[in-house]
Amino acid sequence: MRTTADDPPDLLRPDGTPVRVLVVDDEPDLLEVLGAVLRYEGWEVRTAADGAEAVSAAREFRPDAVLLDMMLPDIGGIEVLRRLRAESPQVCVLFLTARDAVEDRVAGITAGGDDYVTKPFSLEEVLARLRGLLRRAGAARTVEGNRLVVGDLVMDEDAREVTRDGDLVELTPTEFELLRFLMRNPRRVLSKARILDRVWSYDFGGQAHVVELYISYLRKKIDAGRTPLIHTVRGVGYVLKP
Amino acid sequence: MRTTADDPPDLLRPDGTPVRVLVVDDEPDLLEVLGAVLRYEGWEVRTAADGAEAVSAAREFRPDAVLLDMMLPDIGGIEVLRRLRAESPQVCVLFLTARDAVEDRVAGITAGGDDYVTKPFSLEEVLARLRGLLRRAGAARTVEGNRLVVGDLVMDEDAREVTRDGDLVELTPTEFELLRFLMRNPRRVLSKARILDRVWSYDFGGQAHVVELYISYLRKKIDAGRTPLIHTVRGVGYVLKP
DNA sequence: TAGGATTCTCAGAGGCGGCTCAGAGGTACC
DNA sequence: GGTACCTCTGAGCCGCCTCTGAGAATCCTA
Numbered sequence: 001m002r003t004t005a006d007d008p009p010d011l012l013r014p015d016g017t018p019v020r021v022l023v024v025d026d027e028p029d030l031l032e033v034l035g036a037v038l039r040y041e042g043w044e045v046r047t048a049a050d051g052a053e054a055v056s057a058a059r060e061f062r063p064d065a066v067l068l069d070m071m072l073p074d075i076g077g078i079e080v081l082r083r084l085r086a087e088s089p090q091v092c093v094l095f096l097t098a099r100d101a102v103e104d105r106v107a108g109i110t111a112g113g114d115d116y117v118t119k120p121f122s123l124e125e126v127l128a129r130l131r132g133l134l135r136r137a138g139a140a141r142t143v144e145g146n147r148l149v150v151g152d153l154v155m156d157e158d159a160r161e162v163t164r165d166g167d168l169v170e171l172t173p174t175e176f177e178l179l180r181f182l183m184r185n186p187r188r189v190l191s192k193a194r195i196l197d198r199v200w201s202y203d204f205g206g207q208a209h210v211v212e213l214y215i216s217y218l219r220k221k222i223d224a225g226r227t228p229l230i231h232t233v234r235g236v237g238y239v240l241k242p
Numbered sequence: 243m244r245t246t247a248d249d250p251p252d253l254l255r256p257d258g259t260p261v262r263v264l265v266v267d268d269e270p271d272l273l274e275v276l277g278a279v280l281r282y283e284g285w286e287v288r289t290a291a292d293g294a295e296a297v298s299a300a301r302e303f304r305p306d307a308v309l310l311d312m313m314l315p316d317i318g319g320i321e322v323l324r325r326l327r328a329e330s331p332q333v334c335v336l337f338l339t340a341r342d343a344v345e346d347r348v349a350g351i352t353a354g355g356d357d358y359v360t361k362p363f364s365l366e367e368v369l370a371r372l373r374g375l376l377r378r379a380g381a382a383r384t385v386e387g388n389r390l391v392v393g394d395l396v397m398d399e400d401a402r403e404v405t406r407d408g409d410l411v412e413l414t415p416t417e418f419e420l421l422r423f424l425m426r427n428p429r430r431v432l433s434k435a436r437i438l439d440r441v442w443s444y445d446f447g448g449q450a451h452v453v454e455l456y457i458s459y460l461r462k463k464i465d466a467g468r469t470p471l472i473h474t475v476r477g478v479g480y481v482l483k484p
Numbered sequence: 485t486a487g488g489a490t491t492c493t494c495a496g497a498g499g500c501g502g503c504t505c506a507g508a509g510g511t512a513c514c
Numbered sequence: 515g516g517t518a519c520c521t522c523t524g525a526g527c528c529g530c531c532t533c534t535g536a537g538a539a540t541c542c543t544a
Contacts, residue, residue, distance in 0.1 A: 032324050036354030039331060123353050172520060189402050197353045210522065212502060219503095233402055234501070234530070235415040241401075414531060451491095452533065458492060476490070476541065 018044045019134060022063035024054040024080070025096065026073050033202065034067065037123050038130075051075030055083045058091075065092040065134055067126070092133040094126070120201040124181050128157065148183040151242035153222065153229055155183055162222075169221050174199070178214050179222075182230070182240040191237040255306065260286045261376060264305035266296040266322070267338065268315050275444070276309065279365050280372075293317030297325045300333075307334040307376055309368070320351070334375040336368070355379050362443040366423050370399065390425040393484035395464065395471055397425055404464075411463050416441070420456050421464075424472070424482040433479035 021043045025031045031047050038045045046061045048054040051072045058066065066084060070077035077095065084091055095116035115129050135146060146157040152165040160176060162169045171179065177199050182190070192208040200210070215238060219230055231239045255261055263285045267273045273289050280287045288303045290296040293314045300308065308326060312319035319337065326333055337351065337358035352358055355378055357371050377388060388399040394407040402418065404411045413421065420441050424432070434450040442452070457480055461472055473481045 028324060029320065032327060033351075033353055035331065036327065036356070040353075040355040045331075174521070187401050189400070191352075193358070194352050197351065206522070209502090209524090213504085213522075216503060232502075236402060239401065416532070448533070451535090454491060455493085455533075461492095474491070 018042060019065070020044045020046070020061060020063040021065045021067060021130070022046050022048065022054065022058055022061055023067045024048045024051070024072070025067075025069040026050060026071070027069075030202070033123070034126070037127070041127060051077075051080040054080055058084050059087060062088065063091060064137075065094065065130060067094050067096065067130070069096045071098065090137070092130075092137050094129055094133055096121070120203040122177060122199055122201045124177055124198045128180065132158070148180070150183050150186045150240055151229055153183070155180060164222055164226070171218075171221065174214060175217055175221070178211075179218055182238070185240070187239060187241045189233050189237050189239045195237070260284060261307070262286045262288070262303060262305040263307050263309060263372070264288050264290065264296065264300055264303060265309040266290045266293070266314070267309075267311040268292060268313070269311075272444075275365070276368070279369070283369060293319075293322040296322055300326050301329060304330065305333060306379075307336065307372060309336050309338065309372070311338045313340065323351075332379065334372075334379050336371055336375055338363070362445040364419065364441055364443045366419055366440045370422065374399070390422070392425050392428045392482055393471055395425070397422060406464055406468070413460075413463065416456060417459055417463070420453075421460055424460075424480070427482070429481065429483045431475045431479050431481045436479070 021038055023031060023034050023038065023045060024047075025034070026049055028049070031049065035045050035047050046057055046063065048057045051074045054066070054068070054072075055075075068077055068080060072080065075083075081093060084093070093114040095114065096119055097116055098119050115133055117126055117129055132146070148155040148157065153162070154164075155162045157180065162171055162176070162179065178195070181195060181199050192211040195211050196204070196208055200206075215230060215232075219228070223230055227242075229240055229242060231241065233239060263280055265273060265276050265280065265287060266289070267276070268291055270291070273291065277287050277289050288299055288305065290299045293316045296308070296310070296314075297317075310319055310322060314322065317325075323335055326335070335356045337356065338361060339358055340361050355375060357375055359368055359371055374388065390397040390399065395404070396406075397404045399422070404413055404418070404421065420437070423437065423441050434453040437453050438446070438450055442448075457472060457474075461470070465472055469484075471482055471484060473483065475481060
C-alpha cells in the first residue's frame, strides 16, 4: 500500500504535498538516523547542523514542523525558536533536550502548543510526539483523538489508554510504547532488532532479550485467557493480528 | 526466455532501466558470488572492496540499493552509510553483519527503510530482503504486501503467511525459505544442488539429502490430499507447478 | 523380471530460540 | 529518606527445528 505500515492521512497537507520537517541537531549520527526514519515514514525532510543553518534552511524550506535540539554549537535553541517564529509563527516545534536540562524553562516554552522530548529518546516516541503536534495544529484531522484499533484491542494515544474488549489495560511506559509500535504495524512481522531500534532509546546497549521479556509482559496483560493477538514467528520476530 | 525465473516488475525502474545495486564487502569470494547472483537475477551490479571505493563508486554509479558489509578494512560501515546518504538520501541499504556483531549494534541502523542480514546468510534471504527494501522504497508500489501466487497456493512475504486454497499453512523458517524459492521459480526444474546453494547458507557443509527431506515436509503440509503442486523430476530435481 | 539407482519417509539426537522467574539496580514520588 | 514501581540482567527450562542415518519405496534399465 504505502511506504510504511499503516495509512496515516496526517502525512499530507491539505494541498496533497507531504508534510515537511526540519531536523536540527549537531550530532551527525543522530541527524542521519532521524532523517532516515522520518523520510521512511513519508515526511519530507531537511536537516541542519546548527542554529544559523536551521534559520536559513527554514526560510527556504518552509517546514510544517521543526525538530530542534536545544544544545546547539552556535545560537541557543531559544533564540533559534524566536527567529523561526518571527518568520513563520504557526510552525510546530518539538524540542530535543538533555534529561538534566532545566525542564521548567522548557515547560515555559512549550506552552505555545509545542512539545519536547528528553534525550536519549526512542524513535517511536519522537514520531508519536511529532504526529501529535501536527495533528493538533493542522485543521486537517478532524476525528476523535488518535485511536489505534486491532481486533477488539483499542489504544487512545492521547489519553494513553488501552482497552481489550472494553476492559481497561494498565501498561507501563515501555509496554505502552512497544504495543503502540505493534499496533502501528499490524499483520506485519517485526524482528526483535527492529523493535529494539524503534521502541528503545538509541543509546540502549542491551540485548534483544528485553524484547522477549516485554512481549511476555504484554501477553500477560492483553492476551491472558483470550484469543491471542500477539503471535511469535520463530526465528523471525512477532506479529500483532486478530 | 529470460535471464531470471518469473517476471518481476521490481527489477525495472519507472524509466525502464534495470535497478542498480552496489555490493560492498572485503571478501573477494563473497563479492564474486553476490555479484554473479544479482546480475543473474537481472540487476545491474557494481562491486567495491572497501569504504572509500564504495563512496566513490556510488557517486558515479548512482545505485538504488547498497549491500554493505559492516566490517570494512578502512572506514566504518556507519560512516560509509552517512556519506552515501549525504549524496543520495533515498538510497536503500542492506547491511551484512557478523552474527555476534549484532550485539554491539548501533541503534537506529535498521530504523529507516534499511534492513540487515547476519552472516552466514543464504542467497535467497539476501535477495528477498533486497527486493523487500526496493519494493517498500519505490513509489512504484502497486499492490498490498508482496504476494506470490502459484495455482491456489499463495504466499504473503511480509506477513510470512502461506495459504493453500484458503487454508493457512504453518511453515518453519527453512520450509518457508524453500517454498519461497520454488514459488519464485514456478514451472522451472530446480536441481537439488541449486536449491542447496540458494536456500541454505553459504557455509552449510551438509548433503543434498536435506533438500529431499524438506521437500517431503512441504509436501505433507501443502500437497497432502490435494492435487500435487510439487513434482519430482527424477535425476534432475523438483518443479513447482499447478 | 531382477538389480541398481534414486527418492522418500521415519525416528531420534542435538542444538538453539524463546519464555518465564527471580532479583538487583535505578528512578520517581511521597 | 523511604517506598513503590519500573527496567533490565541472568539463568534455567521447555519445546521446536534442523539435520543425520537407515531402511522402505519407487523408478529405470538390462
